[in-house]
Amino acid sequence: MQNRQVVIESLPQDKLELSNFAMRTEPVPAPGAGEVLCRTLALTVGAGQRAGLQGSATYAGAPKSGVVMGGSAVARVEASESNSIAVGTLVTCPAGWQEYSVHEARAVNVVDEVDDPAHHLGVYGTNGLTAYFGLFALGEPQAGQTLVVSAAAGSVGHLVGQMAKIVGCRVVGVTGSEEKCQLLTDTLGFDTAVNHRSPDFRGEFREACGDGIDIYFDNTGGDILGGALRRMKTHGRIVCCGVVSQYDTGAPQPGPRGVPGLLVNNRVRMEGFLVFDYADRYAEGRAQMRAWVEAGQLKPLQDEFQGLEEMPRAFIDMLAGGNVGTRIVRVAE
Amino acid sequence: MQNRQVVIESLPQDKLELSNFAMRTEPVPAPGAGEVLCRTLALTVGAGQRAGLQGSATYAGAPKSGVVMGGSAVARVEASESNSIAVGTLVTCPAGWQEYSVHEARAVNVVDEVDDPAHHLGVYGTNGLTAYFGLFALGEPQAGQTLVVSAAAGSVGHLVGQMAKIVGCRVVGVTGSEEKCQLLTDTLGFDTAVNHRSPDFRGEFREACGDGIDIYFDNTGGDILGGALRRMKTHGRIVCCGVVSQYDTGAPQPGPRGVPGLLVNNRVRMEGFLVFDYADRYAEGRAQMRAWVEAGQLKPLQDEFQGLEEMPRAFIDMLAGGNVGTRIVRVAE
Numbered sequence: 001m002q003n004r005q006v007v008i009e010s011l012p013q014d015k016l017e018l019s020n021f022a023m024r025t026e027p028v029p030a031p032g033a034g035e036v037l038c039r040t041l042a043l044t045v046g047a048g049q050r051a052g053l054q055g056s057a058t059y060a061g062a063p064k065s066g067v068v069m070g071g072s073a074v075a076r077v078e079a080s081e082s083n084s085i086a087v088g089t090l091v092t093c094p095a096g097w098q099e100y101s102v103h104e105a106r107a108v109n110v111v112d113e114v115d116d117p118a119h120h121l122g123v124y125g126t127n128g129l130t131a132y133f134g135l136f137a138l139g140e141p142q143a144g145q146t147l148v149v150s151a152a153a154g155s156v157g158h159l160v161g162q163m164a165k166i167v168g169c170r171v172v173g174v175t176g177s178e179e180k181c182q183l184l185t186d187t188l189g190f191d192t193a194v195n196h197r198s199p200d201f202r203g204e205f206r207e208a209c210g211d212g213i214d215i216y217f218d219n220t221g222g223d224i225l226g227g228a229l230r231r232m233k234t235h236g237r238i239v240c241c242g243v244v245s246q247y248d249t250g251a252p253q254p255g256p257r258g259v260p261g262l263l264v265n266n267r268v269r270m271e272g273f274l275v276f277d278y279a280d281r282y283a284e285g286r287a288q289m290r291a292w293v294e295a296g297q298l299k300p301l302q303d304e305f306q307g308l309e310e311m312p313r314a315f316i317d318m319l320a321g322g323n324v325g326t327r328i329v330r331v332a333e
Numbered sequence: 334m335q336n337r338q339v340v341i342e343s344l345p346q347d348k349l350e351l352s353n354f355a356m357r358t359e360p361v362p363a364p365g366a367g368e369v370l371c372r373t374l375a376l377t378v379g380a381g382q383r384a385g386l387q388g389s390a391t392y393a394g395a396p397k398s399g400v401v402m403g404g405s406a407v408a409r410v411e412a413s414e415s416n417s418i419a420v421g422t423l424v425t426c427p428a429g430w431q432e433y434s435v436h437e438a439r440a441v442n443v444v445d446e447v448d449d450p451a452h453h454l455g456v457y458g459t460n461g462l463t464a465y466f467g468l469f470a471l472g473e474p475q476a477g478q479t480l481v482v483s484a485a486a487g488s489v490g491h492l493v494g495q496m497a498k499i500v501g502c503r504v505v506g507v508t509g510s511e512e513k514c515q516l517l518t519d520t521l522g523f524d525t526a527v528n529h530r531s532p533d534f535r536g537e538f539r540e541a542c543g544d545g546i547d548i549y550f551d552n553t554g555g556d557i558l559g560g561a562l563r564r565m566k567t568h569g570r571i572v573c574c575g576v577v578s579q580y581d582t583g584a585p586q587p588g589p590r591g592v593p594g595l596l597v598n599n600r601v602r603m604e605g606f607l608v609f610d611y612a613d614r615y616a617e618g619r620a621q622m623r624a625w626v627e628a629g630q631l632k633p634l635q636d637e638f639q640g641l642e643e644m645p646r647a648f649i650d651m652l653a654g655g656n657v658g659t660r661i662v663r664v665a666e
Binding site (some may be wrong): 218221235238240241242243253256257258260263264265266267268270271273 | 551554558568571573574575576586587588589590591592593594595596597598599600601602603604605606607610
């Protein structure tokens with residue numbers, strides 16, 4: 001039995017290209033004692049993975065030429081040498097870009113059977129939990145308040161906006177195209193959406209914010225954060241969720257004007273956030289989101305590619321902002 | 334009976350100068366129905382008052398040529414036409430820079446008799462309450478944690494550091510001279526102090542911070558904030574208390590590098606703060622600080638000038654960083 005893989009052919013010098021990856025076929029590995037063999041059903045890609053390709057990491061398994069590209073999968077257990085996990089169990093695991101992978105049983109997460117297993121990479125996975133805890137634990141939304149979210153059509157942003165609507169907020173999305181704006185308002189029920197590539201973005205953003213922002217959910221940093229800071233209401237909250245472009249740099253960009261002056265004047269709280277700190281509350285978050293999804297109140301969007309060989313294209317396109325919702329690559333039924 | 338006053342002679346064009354003020358003598362006013370006549374015992378000055386002299390304010394009583402300079406006083410009621418406040422009562426009030434002032438009874442705050450009434454302008458006044466609530470409500474200090482405070486010898490900073498020591502923190506002060514550093518460590522019990530004018534400030538600051546900062550109490554913004562951000566521990570708190578130089582500008586300076594990237598990576602909370610939001614808890618703060626002062630654990634520093642005519646000099650010198658603790662001008666016994 002064969003295991004198709006996508007390996008790193010070379011580390012990128014500048015922009016990541018398809019030629020940085022290559023396909024390879026290896027025999028399917030056999031699980032050892034306490035291990036399970038997982039068959040990849042779907043993979044997702046995240047912008048944070050790009051930082052790992054800078055070539056500075058030195059740990060075992062670090063991205064380098066000849067190594068299977070890393071990545072998160074939802075998978076079905078095909079063979080088990082563990083007493084704790086039966087064949088047929090649905091799991092999430094750090095499979096990497098390949099059809100089969102072997103893991104210690106404790107390294108995989110058993111997940112519920114749901115309509116579409118790929119939701120475990122989206123709404124019921126890290127993206128959804130990030131949206132949920134960032135919004136509710138840090139943002140503290142109240143009915144009638146105004147929430148602004150950047151990268152609003154992205155894997156986290158599209159869920160943040162919908163959940164804020166569920167609890168009665170007025171929701172403004174900031175995104176990068178007119179098509180995405182329309183999706184946010186027409187399909188996902190955002191009150192309004194603003195295209196940050198519009199020539200009059202500043203004016204449109206100001207108008208969209210109305211009398212001010214109670215919660216700004218920041219996935220981007222930079223100019224949009226700066227603009228939101230100037231429009232925060234007294235005691236507003238800024239949830240700092242993502243600035244992926246800066247995670248792996250030794251020289252972060254200057255911060256937005258008005259830090260800390262505007263924070264003081266308006267008593268604004270700005271808080272950095274990583275979802276892993278909420279691991280002991282994941283079940284609560286998943287249960288609430290599942291109830292909303294099944295009631296039709298929360299629509300998790302997936303943006304799908306078909307076939308393992310599409311992984312490089314799916315990744316590069318996502319880095320260019322091509323995705324709407326969670327980018328998923330289907331690998332097997 | 335005569336009332337000596339300091340009036341604004343002219344608004345400053347650049348740096349504030351003694352010649353921007355003039356002395357004047359008027360008759361002492363008589364209180365009307367429901368009013369009290371207050372005799373100023375001491376006045377304080379704050380950097381925020383400089384912003385009011387920019388000339389843009391248009392409200393009644395705004396700083397302009399010929400108007401008595403505004404300011405906070407502790408005062409004794411000399412005559413009363415109010416049933417609620419007796420002659421002889423100790424109060425704080427917005428007296429302005431003059432020996433006598435008339436106020437509606439509800440516009441003055443009755444305060445406790447204490448050893449030195451001027452403490453109501455320092456440790457028991459806005460400065461002390463700012464230190465107390467900024468530290469405890471936002472900073473959430475725990476024994477064994479490292480707290481860094483900027484403008485550490487200032488009216489707020491010197492109290493923040495001492496209170497953090499009382500609850501068991503390791504305390505680092507950042508201040509502007511070797512003399513102030515010595516005062517912080519030798520007299521006030523700070524663990525260490527760093528002079529931000531030192532040629533090797535960066536290295537000294539890094540060393541003083543040890544394995545990182547749990548709480549940074551920011552009175553300054555700017556480069557010191559930027560340096561502290563890079564040394565924050567996971568789940569650290571930054572209390573944004575003051576950036577006085579930027580309160581009255583339409584074009585705030587760029588923020589520190591690492592906002593929001595470092596906030597996310599280290600899950601740091603950064604929160605702007607004004608003490609007035611804690612008005613319903615002032616009694617609690619005052620009572621705790623008074624207990625510490627009377628037990629000798631908290632030493633409120635006052636930096637005193639004598640005589641109403643010294644107000645302009647006391648103010649200008651304070652703007653240049655000349656003060657240690659709360660700057661007080663004694664006007665009467």
